Amino acid sequence: MKTIADILREHSFFDGLSPEDLTFVAGCGKNVHFLEGEVIASPGDPANEFYLIREGHVAISLNNPSRKPFILQTLGVNEILGLSWLIPPYQWTVSVRAQCSIRAIAIDGACLRQKCEKDPCLGFKLMKHLVQVMAMREDAIWLHLFDVYGNGK
């Protein structure tokens, strides 16, 4: 059976980490499970954890009291959920809900953040991967905002 370290080693977000760093990160991780419909995060919650989704998918949404809630994006298997753990003020800005049963590895972002402050080399490596994920998501957001399937009006 795979350990958390094995799973992290195989994921591109942790590419380039030394075996010691990987062991440290794995030590910050634990297996978690969410039921369908369970709220994983809400806007304003401290972003102390981030997740590597192993099974299932989550829906990200924003809620406004006068408007019907709708899903902005879904994230699925092998995606990283949660980027705010490394960016001040370290708070979730969106709602995250499990669309079905979820298995994930939750990593203690607060602990990892402190380690990054003391070890800039590790911090830089993780920041590089984080920025890459953000860049890809930004591209997706541009296309999303463009309303490609609209009729141009």
Add this chain to the structure above:
Amino acid sequence: MQETHDVFSLSLSAQSERIPSFLPGQFNMLYLFGFGEVPISISGDPSKQEELVHTIRAVGAVTKAMQKLKKGDEVGVRGPFGTHWPLSKKDCDVLVIAGGVGLAPLRPALLYLATHRKDYKTITLLYGARSPDDLFYKQEIQEWEELGFTVKISVDRADVSWRGSVGVITTLINKHLPCPQNTLVLLCGPEIMIKFALHELMRTKIDPREIYISMERNMQCAVGFCGHCQYGPYFLCKDGPVFSYEQLQTWLTIEQL
């Protein structure tokens, strides 16, 4: 048959002459008396050539009038025209990427793949639409899944009752590209989506000659005379609408071509 609020399918049978046979990817010029003529991809089953099916989005005067047609009404047909999806390559993985009404020109190819399932390895369909209400061919998509196609659908927006993916379809490409060295990619949708999809595909080691795209431009004569469908050196009506990415690589980078 109404597929969604603005997408409908017309099924036509010939009155006198036999319907000319078509290949997946080709289009007809459909004529509605008193309104005009429009180029529409054929979305029917290539193994059932006695019936012509076109799935149409009602966006202009002609197509909006066509949406009101009833059984027994007449439509003029000129065609088929254009190049076709290259389905002669066998024993490979196939990745079909459809954006919005771009699924319609891909349907004949998907039906062909379904009929010849054994000739291909994995077949994956990535289908993006604006919202769950804009999805069509739902019954067939289920049938394709039962045949072993991997189908991933993603919408741009949905309310919380939606249990599928939300996000642009291009984000699924890298996850579902089985083996870049032996994959045939068929791509159709809004041009900006095509460009983003190609951007994702080019991050892998896929050969640009194995990616095929169906392009769209203003078309009037469909025989290369009127000049409207020109795209760089190509006339889409006769050199396209299906092109390999290798043919289009230079041209897709030019804005307002």
Add this chain to the structure above:
Amino acid sequence: MTKKKLLCTTDQFQQLLCLIKNDAYKLLGPTIRNEVIIYDEIQSAQDLPIGWMDEQDPGRYRLKRRSDQAYFGYNLGPHSWKKYLFPPSEKLFSARKQENGMVVFQETVPPVEKMAFIGVRSCEMQAIFIQDKVFNHKLAVYKQYQQRRDNLFLVAVNCTRSVNTCFCVSMESGPEVKEGYDLSLTEIINDKEHYFVIVVGSAKGEFFCDQLDLQPAEQTHTQLANQLIRNNEEQMVRQVDNGRVHAMLEKSWNAKRWDTVAKRCINCANCTMVCPTCFCSETEDKVSLDGTHVDRWQQWDSCFNLSHSFVHGGSIRESAKSRYRQWLTHKFGTWWDQFGTSGCVGCGRCIAWCPVGIDVTEELRELQIECNENNS
């Protein structure tokens, strides 16, 4: 096979036109209307702009009196022969809805008309060849064009003078007509004499010449004719680097020059209308008021029109810059990929008839300079 060369006096030339007309050909040739030399039906040689010449510069066209009575002492006006072979509007078919709801189509077949083009310049001959290729390919043939083409009698004229806007030499399309004509004329006019050297290009041309009993042209005559044509070649100033322009345009899609020319271009489409090779058309269905009858018309269109590139949602070539770029890169670049030739014959009409005086030869030169700078 060497073509027969004959001498033709001015009287005999007038008779030649009569013979052609009496053989049921509609005579079409240059004539003056509203101070411009245009192409229209003529009844005889007297309707030609005898004793007139033109002056042309970017955005400028003027007629001036010559000091002699030359029949062809001018070059080109805004009309080209495409107005007869590929008319500005042409009905393609009619459709009628019967009482039982069925639609019946009726193809419009124009009557066979024999047309004689009098005074076709070499650049115009090349333009006709170019349009022959556009309208006849393996997928389709423009039948009405072909029918008109098959019933054409062509009297070509070699240019012994040119205007400032001409650049046929660098486009390798003139000033001498080499093929495609029934008869070609070189007009010799000076203080002492006025005659034509005729080269017979076809059996039909020979048929008319036989009826006139023309004398064979002697070497002195043909040498003089050739000399006049060569002199004309040498004094042509404007030019295009025809051998390099295609490759240059392939690298110039994002050139800054497009922004410069776009500030001037008003997208009036004059250039496409006067151009003898431009072939874009649009189809329009004209419906009767009671909705029972539809005529499908084909009409000249222009890539300078916004509607030209309209797809649902809007026009692809939204900016004036993209439309000018489309026209120039097609004419001098992608036309090669499509038809194996340039789309330009160097007639210079687009330069003279552009209201803001945009000069394609200047634009191409500046684009080449920018391309050289970017690639050095």
